[in-house]
Amino acid sequence: METVSWAGGREFSRRQFGAAAGAVLLAACGRSDDRVRWGYSGNRGPENWGEMSDGYAACSAEGEQSPVDIDTGSAARGEGGAEELSFAYGHEQIHSANTGLFAKVKYPEGQSRIRLRGREYTLIEIHSHTPSEHTIDGRSFPMEMHMVHQSPSGELAVAGVLFETGRVNPAVRQFIDAVPIRAGAESHPDSTLDLSGLLPSQDSYYSYPGSLTTPPCSENVRWLVMADIQEAGRAQIDRVSALTGGRANNRPVQPLGERTVVFNG
Numbered sequence: 324m325e326t327v328s329w330a331g332g333r334e335f336s337r338r339q340f341g342a343a344a345g346a347v348l349l350a351a352c353g354r355s356d357d358r359v360r361w362g363y364s365g366n367r368g369p370e371n372w373g374e375m376s377d378g379y380a381a382c383s384a385e386g387e388q389s390p391v392d393i394d395t396g397s398a399a400r401g402e403g404g405a406e407e408l409s410f411a412y413g414h415e416q417i418h419s420a421n422t423g424l425f426a427k428v429k430y431p432e433g434q435s436r437i438r439l440r441g442r443e444y445t446l447i448e449i450h451s452h453t454p455s456e457h458t459i460d461g462r463s464f465p466m467e468m469h470m471v472h473q474s475p476s477g478e479l480a481v482a483g484v485l486f487e488t489g490r491v492n493p494a495v496r497q498f499i500d501a502v503p504i505r506a507g508a509e510s511h512p513d514s515t516l517d518l519s520g521l522l523p524s525q526d527s528y529y530s531y532p533g534s535l536t537t538p539p540c541s542e543n544v545r546w547l548v549m550a551d552i553q554e555a556g557r558a559q560i561d562r563v564s565a566l567t568g569g570r571a572n573n574r575p576v577q578p579l580g581e582r583t584v585v586f587n588g
């Protein structure tokens with residue numbers, strides 16, 4: 324997961340959440356320290372993140388890190404249902420960015436929300452990983468979209484949607500069209516995304532406590548990995564990957580340790 328790290332994100336944090344939440348946003352920012360050029364291969368790769376900066380120590384600690392492999396056979400059974408998790412996504416103004424590592428669509432207006440066990444979180448960003456970060460029963464998927472949400476007190480809840488190759492997905496096309504082709508570019512497109520097109524029709528999900536999947540790998544992130552797999556065209560997934568140079572931008576799965584994955588559905 325990568326969270327807000329662009330100038331617009333800081334602007335957003337001041338306007339929408341005030342100083343306290345702003346500090347959380349910066350702490351959660353995957354690329355706030357531009358002097359440390361982490362990446363996904365070689366010396367800059369995930370196995371070395373923890374040694375690249377004192378602030379990245381969590382990346383190599385044996386804590387509650389993400390992503391993980393979801394072993395469906397050993398997942399505990401939760402209560403699930405709409406009372407547990409509901410999406411209230413609307414059409415709103417978007418900003419977009421191509422960081423070179425990530426294609427992102429940002430939500431500065433704060434109109435889209437989820438409700439998780441009675442608590443509201445506001446959608447702040449959607450970005451893509453190709454291939455997926457989470458795996459299910461050891462199976463990787465060609466793409467995973469992360470919907471990053473934040474509560475008023477700064478807690479993060481990230482919904483992960485896994486995609487397999489299949490039918491063309493109009494919402495993925497909107498995502499591709501919204502994101503600048505050039506690395507380092509930002510855009511304020513006139514269009515919006517039909518977010519319902521990115522979400523499965525079923526609200527079943529796996530939840531577990533985890534972390535940002537990018538430096539500084541901060542923990543206390545609530546993960547919601549949607550159980551239903553979405554489809555996108557092969558060419559669409561290739562185009563999403565091409566936005567960030569066609570290189571993999573997924574962190575390998577981390578040990579689950581003592582944590583329990585709960586299936587809610």
Ligand SMILES: [Zn+2]
Nearest residue numbers: 324325469536
């Ligand atoms: Zn992500």
